[in-house]
Amino acid sequence: xxxxxxxxxxxxxxxxxxxxxxxxxxxxxxxxxxxxxxxxxxxxxxxxxxxxxxxxxxxxxxxxxxxxxxxxxxxxxxxxxxxxxxxxxxxxxxxxxxxxxxxxxxxxxxxxxxxxxxxxxxxxxxxxxxxxxxxxxxxxxxxxxxxxxxxxxxxxxxxxxxxxxxxxxxxxxxxxxxxxxxxxxxxxxxxxxxxxxxxxxxxxxxxxxxxxxxxxxxxxxxxxxxxxxxxxxxxxxxxxxx
Amino acid sequence: xxxxxxxxxxxxxxxxxxxxxxxxxxxxxxxxxxxxxxxxxxxxxxxxxxxxxxxxxxxxxxxxxxxxxxxxxxxxxxxxxxxxxxxxxxxxxxxxxxxxxxxxxxxxxxxxxxxxxxxxxxxxxxxxxxxxxxxxxxxxxxxxxxxxxxxxxxxxxxxxxxxxxxxxxxxxxxxxxxxxxxxxxxxxxxxxxxxxxxxxxxxxxxxxxxxxxxxxxxxxxxxxxxxxxxxxxxxxxxxxxxxxx
Amino acid sequence: xxxxxxxxxxxxxxxxxxxxxxxxxxxxxxxxxxxxxxxxxxxxxxxxxxxxxxxxxxxxxxxxxxxxxxxxxxxxxxxxxxxxxxxxxxxxxxxxxxxxxxxxxxxxxxxxxxxxxxxxxxxxxxxxxxxxxxxxxxxxxxxxxxxxxxxxxxxxxxxxxxxxxxxxxxxxxxxxxxxxxxxxxxxxxxxxxxxxxxxxxxxxxxxxxxxxxxxxxxxxxxxxxx
Numbered sequence: 001x002x003x004x005x006x007x008x009x010x011x012x013x014x015x016x017x018x019x020x021x022x023x024x025x026x027x028x029x030x031x032x033x034x035x036x037x038x039x040x041x042x043x044x045x046x047x048x049x050x051x052x053x054x055x056x057x058x059x060x061x062x063x064x065x066x067x068x069x070x071x072x073x074x075x076x077x078x079x080x081x082x083x084x085x086x087x088x089x090x091x092x093x094x095x096x097x098x099x100x101x102x103x104x105x106x107x108x109x110x111x112x113x114x115x116x117x118x119x120x121x122x123x124x125x126x127x128x129x130x131x132x133x134x135x136x137x138x139x140x141x142x143x144x145x146x147x148x149x150x151x152x153x154x155x156x157x158x159x160x161x162x163x164x165x166x167x168x169x170x171x172x173x174x175x176x177x178x179x180x181x182x183x184x185x186x187x188x189x190x191x192x193x194x195x196x197x198x199x200x201x202x203x204x205x206x207x208x209x210x211x212x213x214x215x216x217x218x219x220x221x222x223x224x225x226x227x228x229x230x231x232x233x234x235x236x237x238x239x240x241x242x
Numbered sequence: 243x244x245x246x247x248x249x250x251x252x253x254x255x256x257x258x259x260x261x262x263x264x265x266x267x268x269x270x271x272x273x274x275x276x277x278x279x280x281x282x283x284x285x286x287x288x289x290x291x292x293x294x295x296x297x298x299x300x301x302x303x304x305x306x307x308x309x310x311x312x313x314x315x316x317x318x319x320x321x322x323x324x325x326x327x328x329x330x331x332x333x334x335x336x337x338x339x340x341x342x343x344x345x346x347x348x349x350x351x352x353x354x355x356x357x358x359x360x361x362x363x364x365x366x367x368x369x370x371x372x373x374x375x376x377x378x379x380x381x382x383x384x385x386x387x388x389x390x391x392x393x394x395x396x397x398x399x400x401x402x403x404x405x406x407x408x409x410x411x412x413x414x415x416x417x418x419x420x421x422x423x424x425x426x427x428x429x430x431x432x433x434x435x436x437x438x439x440x441x442x443x444x445x446x447x448x449x450x451x452x453x454x455x456x457x458x459x460x461x462x463x464x465x466x467x468x469x470x471x472x473x474x475x476x477x478x479x480x481x482x483x484x485x486x487x
Numbered sequence: 488x489x490x491x492x493x494x495x496x497x498x499x500x501x502x503x504x505x506x507x508x509x510x511x512x513x514x515x516x517x518x519x520x521x522x523x524x525x526x527x528x529x530x531x532x533x534x535x536x537x538x539x540x541x542x543x544x545x546x547x548x549x550x551x552x553x554x555x556x557x558x559x560x561x562x563x564x565x566x567x568x569x570x571x572x573x574x575x576x577x578x579x580x581x582x583x584x585x586x587x588x589x590x591x592x593x594x595x596x597x598x599x600x601x602x603x604x605x606x607x608x609x610x611x612x613x614x615x616x617x618x619x620x621x622x623x624x625x626x627x628x629x630x631x632x633x634x635x636x637x638x639x640x641x642x643x644x645x646x647x648x649x650x651x652x653x654x655x656x657x658x659x660x661x662x663x664x665x666x667x668x669x670x671x672x673x674x675x676x677x678x679x680x681x682x683x684x685x686x687x688x689x690x691x692x693x694x695x696x697x698x699x700x701x702x703x704x705x706x707x708x709x710x711x712x713x
Contacts, residue, residue: 050384077390087385090483091403100399101389135482153389316696318654321668321689329682332489418552425554429660436557443564453561457553464552 001026001157001188002047007056009042016042017053018212024157029189031199031220034209035235040192041084043209044159047190048072048079061156077105080150080158084166086142088134088149094121095130098149106153113152120148124178140171144178157188164195196239200224208232248448252455257445270438271459277355277434278421284360285420286413289367290406294397296372307368314365319426322362327354327430347431355427363420370412374405407478414471421463435459495678496687499670506670509584513666514653517591521652522645524592525599530629532604543600550597556658562590563662583664587656595652602644606637643707650699654692667691 002024009017017039024030032040045051047058049065049072058065063075088097098117102108108116121127124144126137134142143163150158160179164172176198183189183202193199199206199220206223208216210231216223227233252264261269295307314322327350331339342350378401386396428437439456443449496503532543550558566586571578610633618628638645657668665673668688675684 045384048388050387073387073390073392073395076388079388081385081388083381083385083388085379085381087379087381089382089385089400089404091407091480101391104395104399105390133481133483135480137482149389312697313693316654316693316700317689318657318668318692320657320660321685321692324672324685325689329685332682336488422552422554425556426658428556436554436560439557440560449561449564456557457549460553460557461549 001028001061002190003057003059004043004047005057005059007043007046007053007058009046009051009053015212017046020056020209020212020214022207022214022217024188024190026188027186028204029183029187029191029202030205030207031203032190032192032207032209033194033196033199033235033239034215035231038209039212040207040209041161044161044190044192047159048076048081050081073105077101077153078156080153080155082143082146082150082158082160082163084162086134086139086146086166088142088146090134092133093130094126094132094134094137094145097134097145098152101149102152116152117148120151121145123151124148125174138171139167140174143167143171143175147175147178147182151182157190158182160189160191160193162192162194164193194239196224196236208235210235245450247451249451251442251446251448251451254446263442263446266438266442267435267455267459270433270435273433274421274424274435274463277352277359277427277432278424281356281359281363281424282417282420284356285363285367285416288360288364290371290402292364292368293371293375294402296368297375299393311365311368314362315369319358319362319423320429323354323358323426323430326358327351330354351427351430351432354430355424355432359420359423359427362423363416366416366419367413370409370416371405373412374409375401377408378404404480407480410471410475410478414468417467417471418464421467422460489682491683492680493683493687495674495680496683499674499684502665502674503667503670506665506667509659509664510653510656510666510668513584513587513591513656513659514649516588517595517652518645518649520588520592521595521599522603524596526603526634528596528600529604529607532600533607547597547600550594551601555594555655556661558594559587559590559658560661562586566590583659583662587659587662587664591652591656595648598648599645602641602648603637606641606644607633609640610636639710642710643703646703646706647700650696650703653699654696657692 004023005021007017007020008015020039020043022030032044034040042051046053047060047065049070053066056066060075060079063070065072065075088094089100092100095114095117098121099110099113102113102116103110118127118130121130124147126141126144126148129137129141129145134145137145147163163179164175167175172195176195179189179191179198180202191198191203203220206216206218206220207214208223208227208229208231210229215229216227216232218228223232224236227236252267253262255261256263256266292307292310295303296311298304298307331342331350333339334342382400382404383396386400387393391399424434425436428434428440431437433441435456439452442452442455446452528543528547531539532547534540563583563586566589567580567582570576570582570585571580576582614632614636615628618632623631656666659666660669660672663669671684671688672681675681678684
């Protein structure tokens with residue numbers, strides 16, 4: 001589904017990504033972790049072309065992301081993304097947030113888009129808030145709406161960029177629960193997150209990044225039982241004793 | 243100082259005979275409002291466009307917009323006005339220039355004033371619009387793109403609706419400024435409020451009454467504009483966000 | 488097509504320079520008086536003494552509501568008579584420059600006072616509390632602690648306002664005072680070369696203001712590295 005081959009990116013002399021390669025199979029859940037500044041957010045933004053990269057290749061469902069001839073908008077409409085700061089559109093009601101891209105990008109009818117949006121809103125447990133505006137919801141609720149907004153586009157896979165790191169601790173689980181359910185239904189997911197409990201529960205593989213490199217890329221069992229690199233061991237020790 | 247106050251002067255028939263001095267003031271007020279409003283509409287449209295271009299990823303477009311803003315911000319309004327009024331007609335192709343110079347002088351004054359105020363103000367509006375766009379979290383643009391919007395669609399549905407709401411308060415002061423700046427147009431003979439006030443002094447020798455009347459008229463314009471813009475602010479307030487409920 | 492003839496400019500340069508000196512003189516006087524009087528107004532406006540606060544608010548709002556051209560016009564009409572009477576000067580003494588300076592200074596201090604008020608308010612409230620806790624008076628706290636911090640934040644804004652003020656000095660045209668713009672206009676009018684002289688004046692203003700605002704932007708980055 002997602003194939004990343006030898007991707008490198010730099011800002012001048014500073015390397016953000018160095019020769020990163022990995023793949024995500026259909027139906028697979030891959031968690032990307034690593035210390036801050038390790039390039040994990042940049043990597044996931046490269047997958048739908050929000051960040052350009054200088055060399056290497058990323059193929060999503062047979063389409064090359066870096067190819068200038070690729071219609072990036074079209075590709076992005078098929079890849080769902082959830083952001084650290086939710087990024088709901090504050091001037092639109094929740095229903096409008098859910099419907100706008102369906103209507104303007106996919107060309108769906110207003111009623112159809114509303115129906116679909118409300119169904120997904122119900123699924124994330126927020127049907128009662130349909131008429132509200134983003135600013136009137138808690139962070140956890142906003143993030144669940146953001147997930148519903150991405151799902152409304154019927155994505156072939158989902159990218160999560162630290163979806164819980166801007167949330168108060170008591171709201172993290174409501175978001176992780178939605179993500180877990182999604183994983184169990186077989187959605188292809190690539191998640192940048194520090195939530196190791198979530199990784200243990202649903203991930204197939206864990207990628208550990210440091211200084212722009214993919215240091216570990218292993219099955220979850222192997223990663224947690226016995227991380228090979230010292231950096232990963234230190235990282236796990238810090239995060240698990242938190 | 244033994245100044246003779248005489249407020250009745252406004253009701254006296256004016257020197258032109260067919261009007262009172264109050265009538266002069268009111269026609270000046272009308273001119274100030276007509277000029278400022280028409281220039282404001284143009285300035286908003288142009289300023290929005292230039293402000294958006296300043297944030298464009300294309301270097302040439304952004305560069306053009308920056309040059310535009312710098313040009314109109316770094317030359318005094320009076321100089322710009324004189325260039326529009328005295329210089330431009332000379333530089334036009336002769337046939338058009340001559341036709342223009344033979345048109346109604348009042349029309350010439352009004353057009354030069356309107357274009358001048360519109361472009362001068364548009365550069366300031368553009369700066370506010372750019373600041374509004376840049377103050378939005380960068381993630382908003384990414385979220386729009388990630389949903390499959392093209393860049394123009396992202397501006398239209400995501401960035402601009404919020405940016406325009408954010409710039410309403412700073413635009414209020416630009417809107418007030420355009421009324422005040424319109425007084426500069428009295429220098430090319432346009433009979434707006436300040437010019438009528440001055441005429442009154444020449445004809446009636448009652449400078450203080452005339453001064454106070456003109457000041458009150460500007461204060462009224464100010465209060466009205468602030469009231470209207472506050473209405474606009476409430477109208478576009480986003481619930482749960484920035485002054486919204 | 489219009490045929491440009493720039494030949495009247497070189498000979499007029501000394502006259503234009505004299506005009507520029509007047510523009511700069513007015514700018515400098517108005518900036519200095521504006522900042523001093525503006526600071527006092529800002530402190531009055533923030534003070535707990537109601538009459539002072541009301542006076543300052545009225546002053547600032549009145550001057551900010553009316554056009555500068557109008558204020559200048561009125562100062563040319565009123566101030567000369569007033570000064571003549573006050574100092575017993577013979578009628579007809581040329582007081583246009585003095586009135587222009589007074590007009591600009593009083594007008595600009597309203598704008599400066601708003602910048603300074605915002606600057607004072609940008610200093611965290613805890614600073615004033617800390618001063619009181621140390622036993623300082625209001626005046627000491629302002630002079631030693633609050634204003635130095637406020638001014639550091641305000642320097643770029645104060646300079647930007649000075650650039651705007653420099654541009655606005657061209658408005659003394661209404662009193663036929665030969666500042667830089669007035670001088671350029673007079674030369675152009677005399678030689679029938681208004682087009683060239685106006686464009687030249689525009690270019691000179693642009694170069695000066697653009698250079699000055701570039702310097703201010705640099706300063707701003709130095710004071711507040713983003």
